[in-house]
Amino acid sequence: MVIEVKNLSVKYREKNVVKNVSFTVNEGEIFGMIGANGAGKTTTIECIEGLRNNYSGEIRVLGINPMKGRKELHKLIGVQLQETSYQDRLKVKEICKLFASFYDTKESIDDLAKEFNLYEKLDSYVGKLSGGQRQKLSIILALISKPKIVFLDELTTGLDPKSRRDMWETVLRLKKKGITVYLTTHFMEEAEYLCDRVAIMKQGQIVALDSVENLKNNHGLLDKVSFRCSHNIKNEVLMKFKTVKEIVERDNHFTISCEADTFLSELNRYIIDNNYMIMNVEVNKPSLEDVFFKYTGEILESLEEQ
């Protein structure tokens, strides 16, 4: 356990933005916190990073209290802030060199730049970088001190889909190196793809925390099975199949809410017995997004609105 948060509460202008939050992060995992804008994700991460002092509760990061051991802590962790930028008039290698000078143990700038595909841009000005390149620079600066934990606050917000995918691979590489990753996002598929464990935050509270698999399986969410049948099957018949909860039918196109495995084996027997044929079978497992909606009832802004 590298991060331990106990009863964290933050008040901001008389409003409780984080309410009695407790959780731990294990060594070597990718821990994700998801939630709508304003749910308290950034406030929580900033308390842990040692950027805020106005909280109550207890935090230990690698055994250090971030309020007391700020300097010590910042030698051990790497931080990417939400929407940070750097001095536009500096070259990439200059800002890297500057950050490297803050630490005793440091990574080679050239190696990092090569790894993150920014080597050709070392002589470019920060102001001339694209959004994706800026975020890569942000990660490089977070990694320069060879940190044990890296904090990524909305790393992919504002990036195009291709850059976002690249970033995901980057984050997985960090994990392979043995670095613990704590990230926040409001993209469900991102959390689903990357995270070992996910905490769902709503209005300052953690409403669920588990592995993505468990979150999806343990909350009574059903699969959606859709198929086309050569003949019409009466709703009453399908309703009698085990685990079926809901049926939508149009022109012999069926979409069934159920447990896919149980339903499909029963359906199989049924169509063989009746000499029907089914086509275009598709099984949709519940996504993290479904879990999220179930918990929060909130609608996330779509990407376009960012």
Added chain:
Amino acid sequence: MRAFIEIIGTEFKCFTRNFLNMFFVLAFPSLLLILFGEIYGNKPSSLFNGQGTIDASVPAYIGMIITVTGIMSLPLALSSYREKKILKRFKATPMSPFHILTSQIIVNLFMTVIGVAILILIAKLKYDLKFNGDVIAVVLVVLLSIFCIFSIGFLIASVVNGTKAANAVANLVYFPMLFLTGATIPLETMPDSIKNISKFLPLTHSIKVLKGAWQGKNLSDYGSDIMILIAVTIICSILSIKFFRWD
């Protein structure tokens, strides 16, 4: 310490790569000096109570240089660093945002000195600038002026939110300071109404003392001006410390 020197170095690079800063601190005052020098020369002029145009202009232009670094360069850099969360990012390193702030002050101070040196050098070589004052007195007055004007810039960076607003406020302070205090256009040529307004601008007093010190007059003759500069410095500094936000 090595890291702090590294920060100062990078902030210095940022300054030198900002064309407007470089032009208005290093080139513009000298160009203005050459313009008026070519027109009027440095002969004693009735406009300046018998002083030469160049002799009277150099202390005024020193005030202009301090205004560029103090009111434009410094607050705009700081408010953009806050808006870009650079200050906050520094808080997440073993260094602190205090280092970057101090670096900005040091760099702007240094560039002010360079700007003044270039101005004096050109005035001396090209127009035989006369200096009757006491070097230590002039240096002290220049430093006091820098503290005073920088503290006003700092106050702008502290109370104004966002780069755009800071830019607007800085311009709003900058241009009256430039034109209504004698920094560019001699106050002697202004009507009384403007002279009255100019008394409310700290730079007017700063330039008045600078000119006096340059001519070798006794600083005690300028007690009230010096008091005003000290008072403005203290008030602005206290307010800045009270209102400054790192993010």
